[in-house]
Amino acid sequence: MWAIYKKELKTYFLSPIGYISIGIFMLMYSIFFYATTITYGSVDMGNLYYATARYGLLLMVPLLTMRIFSEEKRNGTEQLLLTSPKSVTSIVLGKFFAAATVILITVIISIVYAIIVSFFGTVNVPTMLVTMLGFILVAMAAISIGMLISSLTENQVVAAIITIAILIAPWFLVELSNVFSAIDLMDKFMKFPYGLISISDVISLVSITVMCVLITIILIKRRKAVK
Amino acid sequence: MIEVKNVTKKFESTIAVDNISFEVKDGEIVGLLGPNGAGKSTTMNMITGFIEPTSGQIIVNGNDILKKPKKVKKQIGYMPEGVPLYYELTPKEFVSYMAELKLVKRKERKEEVQKVLKETGLEEVQNRLIRSLSRGYKQRVSLAGALVGNPDVIILDEPTVGLDPKQITEIRSLIKNLGKKHTVILSSHILSEVSQICEKVIIINKGKLIAVDTPENLEKATMDTNGILLTIEDPKNNIRNLKEQIKEIKSIKLVKDNNDGTKQYLIISSSDVDLRKQLFDLLPKQDIVIFELKKSETTLEDAFIKLIDNVKEEKK
Secondary structure, three states: OHHHHHHHHHHHHHOOHHHHHHHHHHHHHHHHHHHHHHHHOOOOOHHHHHHHHHHHHHHHHHHHHOOOOHHHHHHOOHHHHHOOOOOHHHHHHHHHHHHHHHHHHHHHHOHHHHHHHHOOOOOOHHHHHHHHHHHHHHHHHHHHHHHHHHOOOOOHHHHHHHHHHHHHHHHHHHHHOHHHHHHOHHHHHOOHHHOOOOHHHHHHHHHHHHHHHHHHHHHHHHHHHHO | OEEEEEEEEEOOOOEEEEEEEEEEOOOOEEEEEOOOOOOHHHHHHHHOOOOOOOEEEEEEOOEEOOOOHHHHHHOEEEEOOOOOOOOOOOHHHHHHHHHHHOOOOHHHHHHHHHHHHHHOOOHHHOOOOHHHOOHHHHHHHHHHHHHOOOOOEEEEEOOOOOOOHHHHHHHHHHHHHHHHHOEEEEEEOOHHHHHHHOOEEEEEEOOEEEEEEOHHHHHHHOOOEEEEEEEEEOOOOHHHHHHHHOOOEEEEEEEEEOOOOEEEEEEEEEOOOOOHHHHHHHHHHOOOEEEEEEEOOOOHHHHHHHHHHHHHHHHO
16 A cells, blocks of 8 residues: 555656645635635634635545546556555555545645734634544545546546536535435535534544445456456 | 466457466466457456456466465566556656565665666666657566566566567567566567567467467468479470479469569479479479579468468358
8 A cells, every 4th residue: 555655645746736736725725814814803714624625625636536547547557556466455545545645735734824823813723623634534535536436437537527516516406405415525514613523524524435435446346357 | 387277258248258278387488379359468467367257267376366366466577558657757666666566575676676677778768757768668668567576477468569670679589588587478469479489379369269389380280281482584484384294283373573584483282292302303404494492481470360260161
């Protein structure tokens, strides 16, 4: 897993993708920082993460995940991976954690804003840490969805568009019926910015992640038999 | 030692590989030969564990690929068709990554990578991006990826496709050297290549195994007539009467007119007689000047086409 993780992480920063996704995060975060913190003199960092998660992840995650398996499949490098002694599980996990690490890097960078605010007021550190935890959990769930989609197609653009569609669909479906809020990742992120760790939210985010990762592993294994 | 036992691979509606069995001994260089779409790549993909056979067994050095994939995959170096590479890496990075995937120990990795880069002649370009390398170098990088970790078995899918003649000779001699230490299976649809490099040829067509033998034996087996190639100067066209004078001749065919007064003929007789001595004595008496007289050799090419045609006829 380690070998694949290292190589994947390196690839993110050998291509512009790593920098662009960090850039998107910084742009979103800065806009909301201006719109809330600076305009209203607020020290509430929680909602900053919420707003960034809602719009930033929508672009960042597909960007990070679209190539994960599509590119390997299209270039045929998939053959190199799957004929190596590494297990499918370690390949999938290596790639998953590499994408998650890029998100983690952005979250760490965002601490700079909290430091700036702390010069002018008191930042509620525990609340911010809880929100950061929530942000990472939501991002990981979104990454697992994106990775699953990427394993289904050879086309990166198709993978990206379908991932965006899946992330965005619940926003509108909720208008039809409240049932759909169950599949809305952002719905599970609502309580974190208030400093609340809801066990049910954590469990549902983690289980979405685990489920998508497992399905990806099963699909890749199964394709060896069918293909 | 690779044992392929009754392996079949079905795709949704077609049978890509149909009940194939063969063995490859240690240190052998074996050529997998067949027209495009014959099932060569599918067979190789199954041996390397990239896809699973629908039925049948593949055993590498005593281990079943389905039961002990990790052990088997460690012993196999694979260069897939179309030379897939990570273009954003350098040859050195790529080969190190492959070494890590092949579970080469951290201590030995650096040394092993340098050894392989040297073997494949990549030392000079090891720090350039693979994207910017020429086709020949890319092929070498792919080969280096297959060699790293010193696997017992090396499987090369069409290793010389897309190279220029000089590069082809280089890659071929590289492969020949590999045969000294490793078991090599390579696929090709170029017959001359296989007859040059390989000690054994496996011919596949439409998913079925047609023949397994040495290139020489295959050539012999399909040679049922004796041909003599004759280049002569024959202004009076006396060659017409030759058939009446030597009874054993079955047919005389004009191969080509050289446009310098000489013509090349192919003389076919039954396989048990050699007419060269008779021709040499007789032709000068007919005012025919011999420029060249030699036995025509059946090539692997002929053998191949014949074998494939035979199978077609049997079906009818």
